[in-house]
Amino acid sequence: MNTAATNASFAEPALRAPTHGDVLAAAARIAPHAHVTPVMRSHALDAMAGCELHFKCENLQRAGAFKFRGACNAVFSLSDEEIARGIVTQSSGNHGAAVALAARLRGTTATVVAPHSTPKIKLAAIAGYGARIVPCDTLQASRDAVTAEVLAETGGVLVHPFNDARVIAGQGTATLELLAAVPGLDALVAPVSGGGLLSGTCLAARGIDPAIELFGAEPEGARDAHDSLQCGQRITGRVADTVCDGLRSELGTLTFPILREHLRDILLVDDAAVIAAMRLIWERMKLVVEPSAAVPLAAVLARRERFAGRRVGLVLSGGNVDLDALASLFASM
Amino acid sequence: MNTAATNASFAEPALRAPTHGDVLAAAARIAPHAHVTPVMRSHALDAMAGCELHFKCENLQRAGAFKFRGACNAVFSLSDEEIARGIVTQSSGNHGAAVALAARLRGTTATVVAPHSTPKIKLAAIAGYGARIVPCDTLQASRDAVTAEVLAETGGVLVHPFNDARVIAGQGTATLELLAAVPGLDALVAPVSGGGLLSGTCLAARGIDPAIELFGAEPEGARDAHDSLQCGQRITGRVADTVCDGLRSELGTLTFPILREHLRDILLVDDAAVIAAMRLIWERMKLVVEPSAAVPLAAVLARRERFAGRRVGLVLSGGNVDLDALASLFASM
Structure with missing residues (x-):
């Protein structure tokens, strides 16, 4: 990021x-x-x-x-105040599903910024765990820009996929x-x-x-x-x-x-x-x-x-x- | 049989x-x-x-x-005299591969009678473990007849797939x-x-x-x-x-x-x-x-x-x- x-x-x-x-x-x-x-x-x-x-x-x-390991560690490291704001992430698929599942286990919501190239099965998994999906282009700059918009709009906490x-x-x-x-x-x-x-x-x-x-x-x-x-x-x-x-x-x-x-x-x-x-x-x-x-x-x-x-x-x-x-x-x- | x-x-x-x-x-x-x-x-x-x-x-x-469990138990139950004659079986695939592998582990050879309908990957596995394949028709009667011929021809020991x-x-x-x-x-x-x-x-x-x-x-x-x-x-x-x-x-x-x-x-x-x-x-x-x-x-x-x-x-x-x-x-x- x-x-x-x-x-x-x-x-x-x-x-x-x-x-x-x-x-x-x-x-x-x-x-x-x-x-x-x-x-x-x-x-x-x-x-x-x-x-x-x-x-x-x-x-x-x-x-x-x-990806569930890192997402779970990050989500369960957050304070109750942070958790209440909801989680935001960007992901080409697996991290998004992992964050969605971790958020659900912690009792909060997640928004996942996902490139158009994300495989259907991975989008279905993200949605299946109850997260909202926001599409973006594949380039990192587009991922970052849309993620920033979502963060500003929701006030959520970012759990970056790797950084x-x-x-x-x-x-x-x-x-x-x-x-x-x-x-x-x-x-x-x-x-x-x-x-x-x-x-x-x-x-x-x-x-x-x-x-x-x-x-x-x-x-x-x-x-x-x-x-x-x-x-x-x-x-x-x-x-x-x-x-x-x-x-x-x-x-x-x-x-x-x-x-x-x-x-x-x-x-x-x-x-x-x-x-x-x-x-x-x-x-x-x-x-x-x-x-x-x-x-x-x-x-x-x-x-x-x-x-x-x-x-x-x-x-x-x-x-x-x-x-x-x-x-x-x-x-x- | x-x-x-x-x-x-x-x-x-x-x-x-x-x-x-x-x-x-x-x-x-x-x-x-x-x-x-x-x-x-x-x-x-x-x-x-x-x-x-x-x-x-x-x-x-x-x-x-x-199938490897049964084939292995049968092959390793045989006497050295029986093993020396080689193993014969009939199989639509998995038992044949299992017998082929068990025979190889016991240091003998196997002949597998397999119907024409056997999937390619299963035939490849049987051959990959070093067994000879003899084709037959799918009906049980054909399987049995060809198996009997192979037994008579080779003098081998039958390890039936289930009986x-x-x-x-x-x-x-x-x-x-x-x-x-x-x-x-x-x-x-x-x-x-x-x-x-x-x-x-x-x-x-x-x-x-x-x-x-x-x-x-x-x-x-x-x-x-x-x-x-x-x-x-x-x-x-x-x-x-x-x-x-x-x-x-x-x-x-x-x-x-x-x-x-x-x-x-x-x-x-x-x-x-x-x-x-x-x-x-x-x-x-x-x-x-x-x-x-x-x-x-x-x-x-x-x-x-x-x-x-x-x-x-x-x-x-x-x-x-x-x-x-x-x-x-x-x-x-």
């Missing part, structure tokens, strides 16, 4: 740099509401990858994605669970969009194991995070072009420095490899995942030498996919 | 009536090889069904279906795990085809809880088990017409009496309800299941009064579905 208008609406705790301790606190805060998701394996995929893959199944999280310390800390709880279930992993790979999941992953993992290698995985057609880290400056204003509808945001002011400090690399993959990896997860693991969730597996399968023989954790970020669009998705690649 | 030619090839332990003790022994025998699959729940589906649903996820079993005490006992182990994970269920619902899974379910459950209500769930277009129980005679020779490719067999001589003794009812559902239930499991639980696996949920959703407020276990029997055929499957209903 870059505009002064929306920044002014942040509660102060949202914009400080989150820590490993914040992730631990988030885990305790969301425990009554979030699922501890399973970690799954596949003989077949291990053989294909030439390494040991441990999949953290956030597609089985409430509302179908890891919020409480959201980042919440997303990190998935990695706490993964490393508790599978101690001693050599590497972790998570998808990157705005960087909320990935920076939470970094904070959670570094506090447990200083040696673990941390990777982002990003579609070629939305490689702003990769390029931002390469040139040392946060790149904004590009138009993303990828089948991964959950990975079209750009890094935030909070997430960028965390990734710079902790990441080994961001691994790029093209959309065809993502769809092929998604299909493998459906067929071999019997798990419904959305394209964004298959990006880490696609990245690892394309780099056998790099991960050979190692123990690798991957975050299956979500499972919200339009089944009606599936045939054309498979046919397109 | 009805023909004298094939019956003659059964090892004696295959044709005696299995017991709860056999299920317990099977659990110990397959433990080094089979997965203990998770039991999953869904807030959304509970609300739709008006009861508490506990799904035993056999789609996450090795080779993608409960085998060791296979039935193996299938029952899923229910042992389910009732250990969720004690005190009021009812269990499993799909019925040849009756191997369902009779194993009965034996496992009855030995633990004499009061639990046991139901089969069966497609209208393959209602021979329902009608067999109604008229008290095993009905054979019908042509099944259902989208559930795993549920086109008829009851066996071993399974029929077990179902007669223990079942409360067999619940019929039409194919449209099955596909709708399958879609719900994909969308709400993020699990890939095949049509056959959705039959119990379809049956429960259609009978809200019968199950209202109760705690119900359902076996998600398998997850092997042709993704390329999916669009037409959804469109057809």
